Amino acid sequence: MTELFEPDGPHDVRVAVGAPPGRLRDLNAAGLLTAADLQVARRVGELAARAAGRDASVLAGLGDDDTVLVLALCLRALRAGSVCVDLAAPPEVDGATWPASEAWAEAVDRSDLVAQGVLHRAGTLVHLDRYHREEEQVAADLRAREELAAPPVDEARLAADLDRVFPEDRYAEQRAAARHAVTRRTTVLTGGPGTGKTTAVAGILQLLEGQAQALGVAAPRVALAAPTGKAAARLGEAIAEAGLEGFGATTLHRLLGRRPGSDTRFRHDRAHRLPYDVVVVDESSMLSLSMTARLLEAVRPETRLILVGDPDQLASVEAGAVLADLVAGFADPDGPVVRLRTSHRFGGRIGDLAAALRQAAGLDDVQAADAVLAVAAAAASEPAAAPGPAEGDVRLVALPDDDGVDARLLDELRAQVLPHARRLRAVAESGDVEQALEVLAEHRLLCAHRAGPRGVASLNQRIEGWLADEDAGVAPGGSYAGRPLLVFRNDPQLGLYNGDTGVVVRSSTDGTLRAVFATGGARRDLAVSRLGDVETMHAMTIHKAQGSQARSVTVVLPEVDSPLLTRELLYTAVTRASALVTMIGSEASLRGAVLRHVQRASGLRERLRPRRSDG
Numbered sequence: 001m002t003e004l005f006e007p008d009g010p011h012d013v014r015v016a017v018g019a020p021p022g023r024l025r026d027l028n029a030a031g032l033l034t035a036a037d038l039q040v041a042r043r044v045g046e047l048a049a050r051a052a053g054r055d056a057s058v059l060a061g062l063g064d065d066d067t068v069l070v071l072a073l074c075l076r077a078l079r080a081g082s083v084c085v086d087l088a089a090p091p092e093v094d095g096a097t098w099p100a101s102e103a104w105a106e107a108v109d110r111s112d113l114v115a116q117g118v119l120h121r122a123g124t125l126v127h128l129d130r131y132h133r134e135e136e137q138v139a140a141d142l143r144a145r146e147e148l149a150a151p152p153v154d155e156a157r158l159a160a161d162l163d164r165v166f167p168e169d170r171y172a173e174q175r176a177a178a179r180h181a182v183t184r185r186t187t188v189l190t191g192g193p194g195t196g197k198t199t200a201v202a203g204i205l206q207l208l209e210g211q212a213q214a215l216g217v218a219a220p221r222v223a224l225a226a227p228t229g230k231a232a233a234r235l236g237e238a239i240a241e242a243g244l245e246g247f248g249a250t251t252l253h254r255l256l257g258r259r260p261g262s263d264t265r266f267r268h269d270r271a272h273r274l275p276y277d278v279v280v281v282d283e284s285s286m287l288s289l290s291m292t293a294r295l296l297e298a299v300r301p302e303t304r305l306i307l308v309g310d311p312d313q314l315a316s317v318e319a320g321a322v323l324a325d326l327v328a329g330f331a332d333p334d335g336p337v338v339r340l341r342t343s344h345r346f347g348g349r350i351g352d353l354a355a356a357l358r359q360a361a362g363l364d365d366v367q368a369a370d371a372v373l374a375v376a377a378a379a380a381s382e383p384a385a386a387p388g389p390a391e392g393d394v395r396l397v398a399l400p401d402d403d404g405v406d407a408r409l410l411d412e413l414r415a416q417v418l419p420h421a422r423r424l425r426a427v428a429e430s431g432d433v434e435q436a437l438e439v440l441a442e443h444r445l446l447c448a449h450r451a452g453p454r455g456v457a458s459l460n461q462r463i464e465g466w467l468a469d470e471d472a473g474v475a476p477g478g479s480y481a482g483r484p485l486l487v488f489r490n491d492p493q494l495g496l497y498n499g500d501t502g503v504v505v506r507s508s509t510d511g512t513l514r515a516v517f518a519t520g521g522a523r524r525d526l527a528v529s530r531l532g533d534v535e536t537m538h539a540m541t542i543h544k545a546q547g548s549q550a551r552s553v554t555v556v557l558p559e560v561d562s563p564l565l566t567r568e569l570l571y572t573a574v575t576r577a578s579a580l581v582t583m584i585g586s587e588a589s590l591r592g593a594v595l596r597h598v599q600r601a602s603g604l605r606e607r608l609r610p611r612r613s614d615g
């Protein structure tokens with residue numbers, strides 16, 4: 001489905017004023033291209049035509065030029081996370097017609113925009129220059145790493161250490177993954193939530209220490225990193241929990257080193273490589289193409305690079321779906337991708353639901369949706385045993401339709417969320433920090449959108465309103481004991497990172513309100529007046545919840561026509577829960593989520609595929 005904008009009036013800045021008639025103007029009127037897409041594309045088209053010495057008649061025709069159209073579509077595609085445009089699969093818009101892809105490709109090849117290096121075409125894909133270069137670089141760097149000689153390995157020590165670190169049969173997958181990472185330069189370690197990726201990484205670090213000892217070289221210098229501060233903090237914590245000391249984790253931005261005045265270039269690059277023997281990047285599904293390019297140019301060729309993540313989860317906010325491309329492109333069983341398949345965290349129906357969503361990719365639409373609905377139906381016909389949810393249970397609260405917020409949705413939310421909010425308030429008021437943090441981690445209410453009747457902002461207000469109605473101590477919009485908090489900006493000085501969660505607690509010593517966060521293996525305890533960019537978190541978006549866990553999760557499905565409603569969104573939401581997932585929404589929304597798969601156009605997977613020799 002194609003995301004269109006609806007103009008909110010004649011003065012909406014997204015509507016191009018004074019554009020000449022033609023396909024570009026029609027697509028702006030249809031809500032596909034914004035005024036900015038159209039104007040920037042026309043202006044760049046004009047500059048390219050002038051540089052090629054074209055006369056005024058050519059310049060006048062650019063309003064309806066099929067190559068300027070491709071440039072405008074490229075600009076639009078970036079907003080939706082694609083790094084290129086596929087001429088064979090243009091967006092579906094009512095009433096729009098498109099040039100035939102072969103003729104279109106020929107027009108692009110003949111254009112000034114290609115001659116001037118603004119656009120690049122390969123097959124049916126057209127890239128803007130920057131993304132074309134980054135894709136080429138990423139593919140070339142990865143291929144060069146594959147062609148290097150394997151690192152030296154002491155086989156006898158490796159075999160002995162594998163038996164020691166991964167002793168039992170249940171560790172067989174991790175043993176194979178660890179052997180892979182020790183014996184190769186590049187490993188892409190994938191697996192769903194709870195499949196033991198972090199456990200495998202901890203084991204790999206131990207094996208590499210053993211190798212250094214056996215080979216008589218210095219202990220490896222290791223960098224642990226992740227795309228976001230919160231994911232980095234979790235990785236550091238998990239590695240410490242696995243009994244390994246001295247391995248702090250950091251964000252990729254910090255690892256690469258900020259360069260004053262630039263957001264796109266870093267201190268470490270091809271000329272100043274990172275001084276590490278092992279670089280581990282967790283939550284790699286959040287890696288954008290640009291960040292991957294910067295990482296690969298900064299990592300020495302002989303460094304062991306281990307990219308860890310779950311390609312079925314939501315991709316990066318910025319353009320690219322690198323991890324999914326690596327998995328699809330390196331399809332060769334001898335390639336760098338290893339997959340952990342067995343979940344050690346989820347049992348029961350959450351595991352079944354996650355598996356049905358993952359497997360939907362290989363099924364036709366009807367089968368895929370039926371498989372997911374079957375899990376929900378089984379749960380409905382055989383409800384979880386009282387008193388608490390059975391391990392890994394799923395509930396579907398099916399709303400009759402999906403228009404906005406109806407009374408049934410609110411009743412369900414009250415029943416699901418209010419008891420938790422009350423409990424959190426009671427323990428926070430009593431000053432029990434430990435218990436308040438525990439209660440906070442028990443439940444999350446997840447929404448697709450921030451705005452709108454089913455969005456985070458509106459549900460936060462409602463829940464706070466319900467609490468305030470029964471409790472004079474709750475000040476809606478202000479701070480009160482039991483106010484759940486979500487951090488929106490990294491603040492290294494306070495030790496808080498975007499996505500961290502906490503709760504306001506009444507101090508048992510002086511009665512003041514304190515904001516407490518359990519993050520990065522350490523407790524943060526601050527006067528509420530010191531808090532910077534935080535919001536109330538009775539509800540949060542699924543995007544923000546990526547990389548976190550709660551015992552029980554309630555997911556409010558968006559309306560069926562929401563552009564955010566995708567399989568990746570639902571998969572990310574349901575796998576946040578360890579014990580109980582409640583989905584509230586219409587069956588149509590649930591089906592819609594299963595059927596819609598985020599498709600980010602990219603040429604990376606093709607570039608990584610082994611080239612067939614012609615002979």
Ligand SMILES: Nc1ncnc2c1ncn2[C@@H]1O[C@H](COP(=O)(O)OP(=O)(O)OP(=O)(O)O)[C@@H](O)[C@H]1O
Pocket residue numbers: 170171172174191192193194195196197198199200238344345
């Ligand atoms: N082979 C195994 N057998 C039994 N339990 C395991 C095994 N591997 C890991 N576990 C346990 O399963 C849980 C999940 O493991 P781990 O955190 O390593 O998974 P993960 O894939 O990194 O999870 P996520 O990325 O979702 O946080 C942990 O409690 C871990 O101790």
